[in-house]
Amino acid sequence: MAVTPALVDSHCHIVFRNFDDDLDAVSQRWREAGVQALVHACVEPAEIPAIRALADRFPELRYSVGVHPLDTQHWRDDTAAVLRQAAQDDARVVAIGELGLDLFRETNLEQQVAMLEPQLDLAVELDLPVIVHCRDAADPMLALLRQRAERGACPAGVMHCWGGTPEEMAAFLELGxxxxxSGTVTFPKAEATHACARQVPADRYLVETDCPFLAPVPRRGKRNEPAFVASVAARVAELRGETLTQVALTSTSNAARLFSLPLHNV
Incomplete structure (x- = not known):
C-alpha cells in the first residue's frame, strides 16, 4: 500500500459556517489525504475565539490573527492591541494576517494601508511572519514593502493564493x-499562475486550499476543504515535472520553516 506523502494546508478557513455540520468527516478526509498540519487564517478579531477552539479540537491546527483588507470596518483604535494579546496568549498563533491590499473589490487604498501598516509593525515586533492577501494591488504593496525593507521593518511572510505574474513574483521573492x-493553479486558463509554479525556487513555495473557496479541478464550484490540497500539490508537481512526493516534501518543509510548525521528518 502506497504511503500518502505528508502535506500542509498553509491557508484554510474551516471556521466558516458551511463546515458546521460535517467537520468531523472533513477532518477524517484531510488526515486520510496526508494533511499533517493546517494553518487557519483569520479575517477579523471576532473569529479568534472560535479559531482557538478549533485548535483545541484539532491538534494539527495552527492559526494567524489579523484583519483582512476587505474588512476595514472591523478595525478599531484598540485592534492592534487585541491582536497582540491574542498572539501572546497562545503559542499556536504562528502568523499575523490575513492582511494586505485588495483593489479588485474596493478602491479605499488609503484606508486599507492605514490598517495594514500597524499589522506589519506587530509582525515585526512579535517576530512572526505575515500572511498577505494581494489582489490587483501588487504595485502599491511592493512599494510599501520596499520602503519598509529599507528601514529594516519588513517581516517575513507568504503571498497567499498567488495569482500574479512571474515578474511580480520575482519582486516579492526578492523581498524574502x-x-x-491554491486551487487556482489547477484552472486551465490560469497561465500566469502556471508559469509561476514552474519558475518559483524549490525552497520558496507552499500549497494551500483557501477553503471553502477556490476548490481545485475537478471539484471547481463546490465547497473546498483541506483534503483537496493534495490536488493542488499534484498540479504543481505536474507543472514542475516532479513527483507528488517531491512537491509534498518540499512544500511541507517550507511551511514548517516559515511558520515554525511542530512537524517531524521535514
Whole structure:
C-alpha cells in the first residue's frame, strides 16, 4: 500500500459556517489525504475565539490573527492591541494576517494601508511572519514593502493564493517572501499562475486550499476543504515535472520553516 506523502494546508478557513455540520468527516478526509498540519487564517478579531477552539479540537491546527483588507470596518483604535494579546496568549498563533491590499473589490487604498501598516509593525515586533492577501494591488504593496525593507521593518511572510505574474513574483521573492499556490493553479486558463509554479525556487513555495473557496479541478464550484490540497500539490508537481512526493516534501518543509510548525521528518 502506497504511503500518502505528508502535506500542509498553509491557508484554510474551516471556521466558516458551511463546515458546521460535517467537520468531523472533513477532518477524517484531510488526515486520510496526508494533511499533517493546517494553518487557519483569520479575517477579523471576532473569529479568534472560535479559531482557538478549533485548535483545541484539532491538534494539527495552527492559526494567524489579523484583519483582512476587505474588512476595514472591523478595525478599531484598540485592534492592534487585541491582536497582540491574542498572539501572546497562545503559542499556536504562528502568523499575523490575513492582511494586505485588495483593489479588485474596493478602491479605499488609503484606508486599507492605514490598517495594514500597524499589522506589519506587530509582525515585526512579535517576530512572526505575515500572511498577505494581494489582489490587483501588487504595485502599491511592493512599494510599501520596499520602503519598509529599507528601514529594516519588513517581516517575513507568504503571498497567499498567488495569482500574479512571474515578474511580480520575482519582486516579492526578492523581498524574502514565499509564494503559496491554491486551487487556482489547477484552472486551465490560469497561465500566469502556471508559469509561476514552474519558475518559483524549490525552497520558496507552499500549497494551500483557501477553503471553502477556490476548490481545485475537478471539484471547481463546490465547497473546498483541506483534503483537496493534495490536488493542488499534484498540479504543481505536474507543472514542475516532479513527483507528488517531491512537491509534498518540499512544500511541507517550507511551511514548517516559515511558520515554525511542530512537524517531524521535514
Amino acid at each position: 517572501f514565499y509564494i503559496s499556490f
